[in-house]
Amino acid sequence: MKIAVIGDTHLGYPRFYTDSFTQARAAFKDADQKADLILFLGDLYDSRVPSLQVLGEAISLFRELKTQVYAIHGNHERRSRGALNPVELLAKAGLLTHLHMDSATFEKDGEKIFIAGMGNVPDDLTPRALEKLRQTVTPPADAFSILLLHQSFKEFVYGENLSSIHDLEPLNYSLYMNGHIHAHKTGMDGKFLIPGSTVLTQLTKEETKPKGYLLYDTNSNSYEFVEIPSRKFILREIEMHNAAPNEAKKQIEEELQELKAPDAVIKLKIKGTLAHGFKASDLNLPQEEGVFIDNHLNERRLKKEIEKLRELRENKLSMRELSEQRLRERLQGKVGLFDPQKLFEHLLEGPDAGMQYLKTKRP
Ligand SMILES: [Mn+2]
Numbered sequence: 001m002k003i004a005v006i007g008d009t010h011l012g013y014p015r016f017y018t019d020s021f022t023q024a025r026a027a028f029k030d031a032d033q034k035a036d037l038i039l040f041l042g043d044l045y046d047s048r049v050p051s052l053q054v055l056g057e058a059i060s061l062f063r064e065l066k067t068q069v070y071a072i073h074g075n076h077e078r079r080s081r082g083a084l085n086p087v088e089l090l091a092k093a094g095l096l097t098h099l100h101m102d103s104a105t106f107e108k109d110g111e112k113i114f115i116a117g118m119g120n121v122p123d124d125l126t127p128r129a130l131e132k133l134r135q136t137v138t139p140p141a142d143a144f145s146i147l148l149l150h151q152s153f154k155e156f157v158y159g160e161n162l163s164s165i166h167d168l169e170p171l172n173y174s175l176y177m178n179g180h181i182h183a184h185k186t187g188m189d190g191k192f193l194i195p196g197s198t199v200l201t202q203l204t205k206e207e208t209k210p211k212g213y214l215l216y217d218t219n220s221n222s223y224e225f226v227e228i229p230s231r232k233f234i235l236r237e238i239e240m241h242n243a244a245p246n247e248a249k250k251q252i253e254e255e256l257q258e259l260k261a262p263d264a265v266i267k268l269k270i271k272g273t274l275a276h277g278f279k280a281s282d283l284n285l286p287q288e289e290g291v292f293i294d295n296h297l298n299e300r301r302l303k304k305e306i307e308k309l310r311e312l313r314e315n316k317l318s319m320r321e322l323s324e325q326r327l328r329e330r331l332q333g334k335v336g337l338f339d340p341q342k343l344f345e346h347l348l349e350g351p352d353a354g355m356q357y358l359k360t361k362r363p
Contacts, residue, residue: 001111003146004031004067004226005214007041007179008074008197012054016199016265019231020046021057023198026228027213032065034215034226036108040096041179041195042074042120042150045086055086062095069096070104073119074150074179087119099148101129103137111218114145116173120180126151126163130171139173144218147171150179155187156194165192175216183209184225193223200233203267203292208233232264240272240297245282248274252293253286267292274298 009024031038045054062069073087084092091098099117106113116137121129139145147168154162165187168176175191182197183206195214200207211230216223238255240248252268259266270293274280280297327347328340338361347354 001037001108001113001144001218002035003113003216003218004035004038005041005177005193005195005216006031006038006198007150007177007195007213008043008182008199008201010043010046010076010197010199010201011058012050013046013199013201015201016231020199021061023211023228023230025061026230027198027226028061028065030226030228031213031215032067035067037106037113038065038067038069039115039146039148039177040069040071041148041177042072042087043076043179043197044071044074044090046076048077048079048085050086055089058086058090059093059095062090068106070099070106070115070117070148071096072099072117072148072150072179075120078120085119101133101136103139105143112143113218114139114143115148116145117148118150120150123152123159123162127167130163130167134171139171144175145173146175146177147173148177148179152180153178153187156181156185168192177214182207184212184214190222195225198228198230200231200265203233203235203265205235208235232261234259234261234264234266235269236266237269237271240270240274242273242275244275245278245284248283248297249285256286256288256291263290265290265292267294269294269296271296271299273301 006027009020009027011020011024013020028038044058050058071087073085077085077087079085088098090096097104099115100119103114103116106115116133116139118129118133152159152162153165155165165176175193176188178192178194181194182201184196185194186192193214196211198211198213210227212225212227214223215226236255236259238251240251243251252270255268256266268291274282274297280295283295283297285293285295324341324344327344331340338358343354343357346357
């Protein structure tokens with residue numbers, strides 16, 4: 001059996017609104033031709049309450065498919081308990097099967113595929129949810145079984161207290177498919193697969209890789225990454241040293257001219273320093289559709305400024321110590337009832353606090 005696995009289409013994503021539809025359509029329509037079954041890994045929409053326009057487009061797309069779709073919801077669609085999420089809405093319309101802490105069996109030509117799903121849960125609740133799933137859904141030993149997930153795992157995402165993909169092993173599925181991560185990845189010797197998103201979102205280095213979906217073949221137990229036509233993404237870093245703003249601007253414009261490709265999304269990361277006396281904001285950068293400029297100029301200079309401020313603060317601290325010492329000296333021998341150190345600390349809070357302290361010390 002051939003199984004298509006698609007994730008993170010983010011329909012209606014504001015920055016690349018049109019791309020989100022054309023690229024999702026490209027993936028689903030291609031999968032519809034090639035696969036016996038389509039699995040979807042969450043973040044179908046970009047919003048948990050999509051506009052009617054976005055919902056309408058999604059309904060049109062799913063109505064065109066002849067292949068059965070099983071789907072989970074992602075973090076972008078997760079809603080509070082009892083509230084209908086927009087993936088479930090498509091299930092209510094009979095356009096797909098929504099699986100959350102639930103399973104289904106798909107059968108074709110005598111071959112059975114067991115599919116379980118766990119829609120996104122917050123990271124800190126992942127271990128509990130996986131345990132609950134283990135107790136409630138058991139993959140049969142005699143069928144090929146797939147678990148659909150939409151979670152962060154520490155092998156792929158940097159974060160504190162994230163679950164590991166190895167925490168999935170006691171669940172005993174033949175295959176684990178995960179959404180949420182927007183680039184194609186694999187783990188557990190090919191038992192854990194991530195197709196990545198179909199649309200550009202974060203504009204990170206990873207997103208310069210092609211977009212697409214996975215086509216898994218249960219006969220050969222192997223998969224291929226099927227590339228879809230998608231907007232090209234080019235990421236470049238430019239470094240400059242003590243550049244005058246007009247020189248810097250010229251360099252950026254030349255780079256853009258060179259990189260320019262029809263329809264491409266370009267991101268320039270500018271590092272280094274501007275000539276003395278100029279701020280990063282003095283640079284009047286070109287504003288063009290599909291061009292994103294990350295201005296990191298003078299960041300090191302900014303760091304130096306922060307260092308200076310820190311030094312000043314430390315000096316201020318020694319000023320405090322000096323004042324404390326003076327007070328102690330001036331009170332030397334004159335008072336025996338209270339501790340000058342403590343008085344100073346109370347005085348720092350204000351004269352009233354100082355007075356209050358003295359009052360408590362009055363015989
Ligand atoms: Mn996503």
